[in-house]
Amino acid sequence: MIRFENVSKIYDKHPALKGITFLAGKGEMLFITGPSGAGKSTLLKLIYHAVEPDEGTITIAGQGTSTIRAGQIPYLRRMIGVVFQDFRLLTRRTVFENTALALRIRGLGDQEIKNSVMETLKLVGLRHKSDVYPESLSGGEQQRVVIARALVAEPMLLLADEPTGNLDQDTSMEILRIFKDINARGTTVLIATHNTALYAGSSKRVLRLEEGALAREDLG
Amino acid sequence: MIRFENVSKIYDKHPALKGITFLAGKGEMLFITGPSGAGKSTLLKLIYHAVEPDEGTITIAGQGTSTIRAGQIPYLRRMIGVVFQDFRLLTRRTVFENTALALRIRGLGDQEIKNSVMETLKLVGLRHKSDVYPESLSGGEQQRVVIARALVAEPMLLLADEPTGNLDQDTSMEILRIFKDINARGTTVLIATHNTALYAGSSKRVLRLEEGALAREDLG
Amino acid sequence: MSLYHAKSALSGLWKEKWIYLLSTLSMAVGLFVMSVGFVAVYNMHILARELPEKFSMTVYLKDGLSADDMNRLKGAIGADRLVSKVTYISKDDALDELRKSLKGSENLLDGLDNNPLPASFEVKLKRKSVEPASVGQLAKEIRSMQGVDDIQYGQEFLDQIQKIVRIVQTSGLTFLAALLAGVLFVCYTSVKILFYRKADEVETLKLLGATGWFIRVPFLLEGVAIGVLGGAGALAASFAFFKVFIARFGASMPVLANMAVPSVMLAALPLAGLFIGFTGALIALGRIRF
């Protein structure tokens, strides 16, 4: 599903990723960890094409990201659900509309959207907040909206960047359970996190980044 | 230092805090925990006067917050350093200027500001990023800038809202050590967090909020 | 464009209604200024065009023409496409006229034994077709007709008037063009700045997998809404303004009472608003790069 070959990313002369090589198979669940500034978010951004690599090749679902035509990028992205570390909620839309966006973009009908969105919001415990604007949500509630938006379209690949940074232990475990569920249904899941509780004892692969390099690969 | 007496806060008919009563002594270090949406941030916002209580009285350093004159509010706030859950970094200013803001507001001189800011940035490990704009920082780096800004003016009271949500275990512990240092020098510290590692074994008071009510008070 | 887009644009408008209201008002004011400028120049134009209305030629006739000859001549002159009216002025009429113009010194004429003044045709020209060159041509033709003694018309005066008309029109248009470009630019800027803040929103939509047009459509609709509402506001303001203006000044100055407020503005202002709003939004969003 994901193939990184010797990938490097340099921001203004400062290397954020150096010669990263790894594979993630279809249906796999995989964690990325490492200290602040190690390059976890950058790695995810490379996958959803928010930044482009300076070196190496990235292949997502058989599609090389550097050879892709610009017009195809939206369709590549629709295969991917992203929990952004900085949320990226639209302030002018309600919780419902923010979540629905992932489906609107795919051109689904109103009734279908309503059903899926309400179901997903229920999953993250925010059904009762569906008509509220993001600014009147708590930090953890906002984070859960972002998670709902990433899940709602049942993507082939889920990228979650620090998805439990604003969530308590119980809610975090609840979210992890949801990720496992969707993974069990075939979605490849890639989670960048500091929260060791997410992968401890999971027996999943954990990639550890340090200063932009792949320092260690382990089982959680 | 902080006195809450039967404080309630209602957002659009939905109660976020119900009848909260607690004291925090000068020089104390105290944790607030509880599930997502329990009212932790709201409690901190009441202290720095970002929202006003619907019921009850709040006294900060002997000053009742509902009787305070509008013109005094900036001076009340200058006693307090806040690590905002949503960061509130100014996108148009560099890391240095964002941190320096806390001192500029207090009217300090350029040399003094430079010394204090660089020292504090070094403390949070961001000295080398001082000329960078927030948008090109990682999530954890941004969070550390917010921490630096809250610390730099050596406030009487430090309020930290989920200060380690984007930080790895090691960095989190480093930040906690800094908080303990400043607390040892006399600053009252109030930390709202989900990260049990921050208070586990600390023997500090931990207030647990649940659905807006003070559910339990414990020692960490 | 689906119902979703329309709703989404509307909800965007509503969420930030004050700033959109301000933009719309600003658009309205800009277009209003433009329409005031336009009506002013338009009326100057009309006024200038009407200047030559009173322009006429005097065709002096030879003495002793028969009524038949006279009628034939009159018909021949009146048939020309430049001519709007031909009036016969007899020798007696001419003398009366002179007597009147000598008001106070009429006795000058008392000693005359016969009327030395010739009969003439006063030839009024059609206002729209008054052109120095063609008038010169017409004069030549008339002069060569049988029975015509001489022909007089203000050649220089006509040239002068023509020049003034041209200047008024050209400088008015230059003026209007400057005004128009200015207002267009200011309105465009206002839309552009309004949308500048949306860079974040656009970026997020892109990252979620939206195509260019999915992103653009709600913004374009917003721009169009601002533009059309602004244009409608400008229209209302213009009509109100000119109504008051004419009421205030028209009574004492007939030129203003007949001031033309071209009804083409009815459609043009909202259309101009639509155009500005649409292109403003389009350019403000720029090329959407993935």
Add this chain to the structure above:
Amino acid sequence: MSLYHAKSALSGLWKEKWIYLLSTLSMAVGLFVMSVGFVAVYNMHILARELPEKFSMTVYLKDGLSADDMNRLKGAIGADRLVSKVTYISKDDALDELRKSLKGSENLLDGLDNNPLPASFEVKLKRKSVEPASVGQLAKEIRSMQGVDDIQYGQEFLDQIQKIVRIVQTSGLTFLAALLAGVLFVCYTSVKILFYRKADEVETLKLLGATGWFIRVPFLLEGVAIGVLGGAGALAASFAFFKVFIARFGASMPVLANMAVPSVMLAALPLAGLFIGFTGALIALGRIRF
């Protein structure tokens, strides 16, 4: 206001230079439109004021006045504060004049044995003080002087001219006021929208303990910078525009060649920009509530 504030305002400008450049341009264009409107109305005003320049009275003298009497009369009339020039027209001059005006029918006058026309004074009035009422008063005074037979002046014509002058001036001013208010509003909106996005920044500064003026000053400086630069740009554009305008149209129309571009604009445009930028920013920020 410290060096910090200035630096902070400048860095803000630099970080978002394109949008500020656009705002500044928009401000420049707005003020340019305003100045073009202003110069246009100003020149209409001047033109209108000069209309009565050619206004004169004709004072007919009794026959057989002595040179002495005539001079005394001329002096008396010329002494009036309304009068700019008195010219004597003798009986012969008057006849010559008539002969000229009868061009083509001069032979009419051949039979005259004596000159029936009176000598007269042509009294030119000072342009600025031409007022129907005072002119009427003057006419009455002159009529009562010894040696004066009659006095003729275009009473109606004068009234008419006066009316036109007033209308042109008042309607020009109404026009200008509408233009001015419009441009002011549009410029203000542009600044206001530009600052609207800053609500977050203002909120953060408040929460950090900044006082109202600490927050406002950088924004006000930004507003002032935009305004003054915009005003300077407008000034440059105006002078360039009028230079080209006069070069293009002035040659064929003397009125335009002498077009006045008031030098007060030198200061007024940047000042207007400053004012708009400052108040725009001030109102855009609104009352800072803690």
